[in-house]
Amino acid sequence: MTKTLKRVFSYARPYLIYFVLTVIFAAAGVILSLAVPVFIGEAVDCCVNKNVDFENLKKILLRLGIIVIASGIFQWTMSLCTNKLAFLTVRDLRADAFAKLERVPLKYIDSHTKGELSSRVINDIEIISDGLLQGFTQFFSGMMTIIGTLAFMLSINVRIAVVVVVLTPLSFIAASKITKASHDSYVQQSKLRGDMVGFAEEMAGNQKIVKAFVYDKRAEEKFIEINNEYGKIGAKATFFSSMTNPTTRFVNGLIYAAVGLLGALSVTGVSSFIGSMSVGKLSSFLSYANQYTKPFNEISGVFAELQNAVASAQRVFDLLDEEEVSDDSDMEKLENCNGTLSFENISFSYTPERELIKNFSLDVESGKKIAIVGPTGCGKSTIINLLLRFYDIDSGKIIVSDKDTKTVTRDSLRSSFGMVLQETWIFTGTVAENIAYGLPDASREDIISAAKAVHAHGFIKRLPNGYDTVISDTSGLSQGQKQLLCIARIMLTNPPMLILDE
Known part of the structure; x- marks a missing residue:
């Protein structure tokens, strides 16, 4: 897991400035939010006396309002920097993954479904963004809150603060046990997600054949089988991850109850060992105790998401680690091909x-x-x-x-051949762009000449906008018309040799 995390964060290194700003804004926001209970405690002490000190209370509330607004602004700017960091990082990672698909041997592409490869480049990387990069800010803010609240609690009452610290590891123990159990389930879930996307894309892209062979029911049954398996694994992973937060909340609730009991004993003076403090300070301490335990709930949730993100990241890095076709840039180019x-x-x-x-x-x-x-x-x-x-x-x-x-x-070898395969391929774009796919700078006259040479000019002129009509693989062109466009594409490049696969 550590190796995978290091590789993910290596993609964030070029955008270190956003990371630094995130840390600064997070620290500022947390510090200001931690000051709020202090002012609340002072306000409570102003009210518990018989004569309420309204003058001092107004000053306290004014300062409190300013701090809350400033804290909110810092939290917003922190989120802005985090989103920017996450976007730029996954953009580079996705670009590398897509570029890798262009460099791996064809046997790798043939051994994986299009849906599975698409899932790695799109879905898995989105999960990395949500689970790792976005979760990091939550983790950092939580750690800052824990340290800050602990410092304030120690300043108010050392003995009660020690009780809180002693009981807190119970949350970590519970979270770590559950997180470990959820990791394997998330790995299986990630793989099944790719299988399901691949099957759905395969069936959706070949509906004519599916219906021609009355394969509807069987396809539905097979999808249900995969979906049910995905549901079982997903339910297992979700069960473990969903157990994390309630478990830590239960433990934290016990800590909060212990603080309330000890604080009450301190305020009433029943126990001299605990020390004495005012009602306002007790209010502040309870608020800090709540803030202190709350990040443990959030961090435990981050750990659960982390398992899913690491599993997805590993799938992406498995792709990036695949062997590439050998570099041939130092070889000579095939020129003046004589057709033999x-x-x-x-x-x-x-x-x-x-x-x-x-x-x-x-x-x-x-x-x-x-x-x-x-x-x-x-x-x-x-x-x-x-x-x-x-x-x-x-x-x-x-x-x-x-x-x-x-x-x-x-x-240079492939440029010497013009090839029309069994399966036609039309991309979303104009007719002219499709014909000029292999020669983007071709003139309109050359494009029309190539279309006329394969007898495609007639049906193209009948399209709504002629050569400027936007078409796609599902735009309603017949298989024969698509075939003619593919042949026209080859005629335009005028290669020395021509290959027609059936």
């Missing part, structure tokens, strides 16, 4: 125990059209993945324009 390629006795398998492609060879001359035909699962799409180095071959060589693909940069 060859596979020389290549072998490849996704898992070592199951062979897929073995000793495959193929020569393709410039200008030739080659069709690779075979049953589903025989490795046709895998050949494309290997050619573009989405996966690396286990043995053999792939030669493109007389260059071994392992000796040139991946970007």
Whole structure:
């Protein structure tokens, strides 16, 4: 846990100024709030006598009002700095997580659902913000309050203050036992959350297929199964975390009762050992005793949230720690591609125990059209993945324009190919932006020429705003129209070689 916390706070280090301001404002706010019981006690002493000292009482109330307002302002500025610190920290963490997804091997992406990856980048990082960064301020303010109230209580009555200090560890013991029990449940809950988001996204994104195969009921049953499991684990985690606050409140209530009893004995003079104090000071002491125990309730709640946040942070750091594709910036670029390629006795398998492609060879001359035909699962799409180095071959060589693909940069290799996959992909944007995806600086004339070349110009002109119509993957275009836009996208870049996957 310590290692994970250090990594999270390393992202907050560049914004140390907000951390420092948070500490300063929190300290100022707490100090002013701790002065309130002193003035309340003085006001009580002004009222308990037969002749109420209204003149002094007015001065006390005026000072009390100023302190309360100033304390509120410091609390507000503290929250402002905390939110800024949390936002900037999780922004950087989320940016790194998203960038990491661009650098991990494709096999990592293929082995996780889109929903699970999305959950790590979005949901888990939000939990980190709420549980760690926001909770830190609450923890710091609580510690400041504990120290401050203890100092004031010692100044009023040392013996009663010692009783409070002796009984207080009971709250920590109770909270630590419950927190330890909740950690494993939060880890399981975090994993199940990712599974549930992934399944929901999978079903929602493929509703046509779900309904075509009458899979509705089975999908619902499977979701209910995951949801029920998530509910059981969540209920267990919530049970332990919800036990923390009531337990510490019960212990703190016993402490408060003990203070009230001893204070009453002191005021009435029944016990000389305890010492004597006025009614106003007793009022102040009781207020401090309440303020002293209250942070323990809040801190125990922070510990419960901390378990959930650490579990989410670990999932994010597991992603950030994944092995990346090797750096190829020092390799030469593939230029002046002549359109020839060859596979020389290549072998490849996704898992070592199951062979897929073995000793495959193929020569393709410039200008030739080659069709690779075979049953589903025989490795046709895998050949494309290997050619573009989405996966690396286990043995053999792939030669493109007389260059071994392992000796040139991946970007220059992939730029030499135009590829239209089985699944069409249209992003949210105008038709022109979708066609110019691979060549953002393309002129409108070039975009239209590419559309005409694939016979997409006709249906585009019939759209409400032509090439400026905003479309998305769910905007109502037919599968054939999406396919034409994808092919037009390739035609615009005019690559030396073209790959059509079915």
